[in-house]
């Protein structure tokens with residue numbers, strides 16, 4: 001086959017880019033030449049410029065790949081390799097040979113002398129010589145120099161400038177970075193002219209689902225990689241149908257290649273030929289954000305009926321900062337192949353049994369906001385609440401994950417999970433069922449009973465709840481004349497009551513003792529602002545009473561009381577549960593600060609004001625009262641609404657009070673959650689341990705995190721997260737409010753969505 005230049009219509013280009021012409025002259029490799037795979041020499045045939053070499057490259061100890069590579073760069077990046085075994089890695093042992101025989105055959109024999117690969121000659125003619133060209137093409141040629149075999153016609157996963165993909169040609173991704181056997185993705189210019197990316201039914205190469213295409217059925221003819229670094233699809237009449245990728249770097253200064261990588265992305269790369277032409281690029285292969293397709297592989301592969309999706313089974317995919325896909329195992333799962341994160345995850349715990357003796361209490365739900373697996377469905381419910389969905393999964397032995405969304409939908413999914421992806425759509429949440437930590441900490445008995453009694457029943461989501469106005473008499477009746485006191489604060493007392501309102505029968509009635517705003521209108525306005533808030537981590541205001549001096553607020557009743565009694569009670573709550581409470585509280589505060597229509601500063605975050613519902617979800621209470629009680633307007637110490645120990649330093653200075661006061665208090669609360677102790681403990685073993693914030697900082701500085709969670713096996717197992725939480729807390733309690741992160745950031749850091757920077761050194 002004659003070498004057909006794609007630039008034949010473009011003489012100016014030919015003139016400017018002489019490489020194209022030079023490529024045709026080369027050092028000929030004569031018949032009866034042999035290369036041997038050997039440890040003591042790198043036997044290869046080089047192109048005239050020395051840019052490319054053909055020969056054996058050692059991939060792992062004593063194992064060689066017959067390949068073509070960039071020879072002048074230290075990486076010796078492979079651009080082609082002989083494919084002869086579908087999944088053995090195509091490697092041969094030392095002593096193997098490649099021979100251009102006297103009768104013009106080109107054969108790879110293994111170390112036992114057995115033939116494992118041969119070049120299938122095309123066209124008629126007898127091979128006279130071979131040549132490694134400066135384009136990176138290795139050819140077998142006849143006496144008249146027409147090519148009977150070209151590596152460019154048998155691409156593996158890479159194409160180079162001047163290389164052309166014709167109809168029916170494919171690139172097959174390798175299995176992993178260093179394993180050259182076929183992987184899970186294939187690019188094909190189909191016989192109909194459409195250029196398509198497919199997943200395959202691994203380990204076979206049969207096509208599964210397409211995830212990207214040029215939509216050029218009937219018109220696509222050839223894929224061209226030109227010397228200016230553009231890759232495009234052209235029609236038979238030479239016009240450009242689609243630009244595929246391009247990179248602004250010319251072949252005279254840069255080595256170029258484009259590869260269907262093992263992650264399923266087709267990427268174009270450049271490498272400066274020397275540092276004087278690098279022009280800001282690193283002396284390494286680099287790519288640009290426009291130089292790959294598809295844009296977001298994670299979101300491109302979601303509709304596969306069989307197969308795992310972009311990542312392996314039970315894993316989910318999201319793009320990293322460098323635009324590359326990252327495959328992550330959910331908590332409780334571990335990678336199948338620790339060296340290749342794309343190969344999926346396995347359950348790392350003993351699954352729930354279905355023999356009737358199952359005990360839902362041994363399992364817990366790990367929330368993954370914005371994550372979905374599109375495959376694995378076996379049941380669907382609507383309309384149900386997230387809580388219902390969660391309980392349903394916990395008590396269903398088939399359920400591995402439930403997906404809940406803000407449209408009150410709930411899907412049950414079984415293993416293996418497929419097409420996992422992290423979305424931008426924050427209305428969807430994956431509820432992953434995991435066995436509770438292999439910790440010896442027993443589950444508190446009271447909680448166990450509580451759960452057993454639960455009646456599972458679909459409940460519609462309360463939407464746009466309207467506040468009920470109640471009379472004092474009604475509330476007097478509901479609380480049996482204010483008989484059962486639940487708690488007492490500086491300006492209010494809370495009572496338990498019975499009243500059918502919303503979905504509830506039990507209510508908590510807060511009677512405001514001291515008076516507050518005198519204006520009826522103002523009271524009404526504040527109440528309605530509180531009433532408009534609606535978030536899973538806020539205690540829901542259901543109604544109110546406003547009769548002169550008698551002002552009462554009606555909330556849903558929280559069966560598990562306050563975080564203070566839960567955290568500082570007799571039995572220590574599990575580390576996992578404590579992390580969930582930290583997540584919930586952070587999200588609730590972020591909502592108050594940033595997402596509800598009127599920003600609300602709480603001003604009194606402390607464990608007494610975090611309530612726990614019957615599934616132990618954290619609910620912030622008493623928000624909105626700061627304004628109602630008019631205490632944040634005079635900034636004298638006596639009028640501070642906040643509680644000693646949780647109060648940010650700016651309260652004491654004449655500095656403006658912002659949402660950052662809540663961040664400070666949250667930081668203290670977070671330390672309490674980590675250590676299961678109060679922020680101030682007069683009876684501490686050691687004087688240095690009295691003030692929790694100081695002690696935590698010391699432990700952090702000295703790298704002795706375990707001191708903070710002594711005898712807490714579960715937390716010690718998760719010590720990296722403990723440390724991360726302490727770092728976040730240290731950020732929250734910075735003296736300078738500007739240094740403290742927003743609650744939204746705190747929430748993202750806690751949940752691992754963003755990294756935690758090293759906190760500043762202590763100023764004292």
Ligand SMILES: *[C@@H]1O[C@H](CO)[C@@H](O)[C@H](O)[C@H]1NC(C)=O
Nearest residue numbers: 026027028129142143144145
């Ligand atoms: C290689 O072989 C061809 C065809 O026989 C010949 O025209 C050419 O001059 C040879 N090149 C070299 C460098 O020997």
Ligand SMILES: *[C@@H]1O[C@H](CO)[C@@H](O)[C@H](O)[C@H]1NC(C)=O
Nearest residue numbers: 031032033034100101102103
């Ligand atoms: C092929 O090369 C070997 C040594 O490399 C030599 O002994 C042999 O005679 C050659 N055969 C022919 C036909 O040239």
Ligand SMILES: *[C@@H]1O[C@H](CO)[C@@H](O)[C@H](O)[C@H]1NC(C)=O
Nearest residue numbers: 039040041042058074075076
């Ligand atoms: C062969 O190449 C490798 C990689 O480039 C290099 O590390 C090694 O030293 C070379 N071996 C010999 C014998 O030249």
Ligand SMILES: *[C@@H]1O[C@H](CO)[C@@H](O)[C@H](O)[C@H]1NC(C)=O
Nearest residue numbers: 083084085086155156172205
């Ligand atoms: C690689 O070799 C296997 C086995 O011979 C074959 O099925 C497959 O099609 C080849 N792949 C390529 C890209 O040629």
Ligand SMILES: *[C@@H]1O[C@H](CO)[C@@H](O)[C@H](O)[C@H]1NC(C)=O
Nearest residue numbers: 087088089091175179180181
């Ligand atoms: C490469 O991956 C294939 C497929 O999993 C496996 O069979 C083969 O052993 C691997 N090869 C190497 C050299 O690790």
Ligand SMILES: *[C@@H]1O[C@H](CO)[C@@H](O)[C@H](O)[C@H]1NC(C)=O
Nearest residue numbers: 097099107108109113114115
């Ligand atoms: C390679 O294998 C073929 C076929 O098995 C055999 O005819 C040939 O002699 C072998 N060549 C070498 C150099 O071992």
Ligand SMILES: *[C@@H]1O[C@H](CO)[C@@H](O)[C@H](O)[C@H]1NC(C)=O
Nearest residue numbers: 083084117118119120121154
């Ligand atoms: C070479 O061609 C033969 C017969 O056409 C075919 O069976 C074989 O798979 C081909 N080998 C390769 C490596 O393409």
Ligand SMILES: *[C@@H]1O[C@H](CO)[C@@H](O)[C@H](O)[C@H]1NC(C)=O
Nearest residue numbers: 166167168169189190191192
């Ligand atoms: C591609 O393959 C199909 C069937 O395998 C064949 O009919 C067609 O002629 C081929 N097209 C080209 C351009 O080789």
Ligand SMILES: *[C@@H]1O[C@H](CO)[C@@H](O)[C@H](O)[C@H]1NC(C)=O
Nearest residue numbers: 191192193194216217218219
């Ligand atoms: C592509 O076009 C051919 C006719 O050229 C048609 O038979 C085929 O169904 C089309 N395929 C798709 C996926 O549209």
Ligand SMILES: *[C@@H]1O[C@H](CO)[C@@H](O)[C@H](O)[C@H]1NC(C)=O
Nearest residue numbers: 230232240241242243244246
């Ligand atoms: C392809 O890119 C070139 C230059 O970047 C531009 O002129 C041309 O219009 C593009 N063609 C298509 C089909 O997008």
Ligand SMILES: *[C@@H]1O[C@H](CO)[C@@H](O)[C@H](O)[C@H]1NC(C)=O
Nearest residue numbers: 332333348349350437438717
């Ligand atoms: C829990 O314990 C089992 C059995 O001892 C062990 O196989 C498993 O890896 C452990 N899981 C975790 C998450 O530590």
Ligand SMILES: *[C@@H]1O[C@H](CO)[C@@H](O)[C@H](O)[C@H]1NC(C)=O
Nearest residue numbers: 424425426427590591595744
């Ligand atoms: C949720 O998504 C909406 C729309 O994309 C966005 O406005 C809002 O800020 C997001 N909220 C969070 C907490 O990410």
